Amino acid sequence: DLLASQEKGAGNEIQLTDSMLKLMATQEFHALEYEGITYDCGDKIGLLRANVALALAHPELGAAARSAIEDLLKL
Structure with missing residues (x-):
């Protein structure tokens, strides 16, 4: 639901982090610190x-x- 209503952010793209922040305000949220290669698949x-x-x-x-x-x- 959050992604469906999420407005575009930086780079005129939907930023998952913006929706994650909204989710954290309404429920418990877990994350994993990742140290490795990442790829910008929006590019x-x-x-x-x-x-x-x-x-x-x-x-x-x-x-x-x-x-x-x-x-x-x-x-």
């Missing part, structure tokens, strides 16, 4: 970077993904 290049990184790290697809990317870089 086209960020989404591309996330997909490439996950493909390269995939145990079954990683080698083939790397080969495909290397082939594309030769174009």
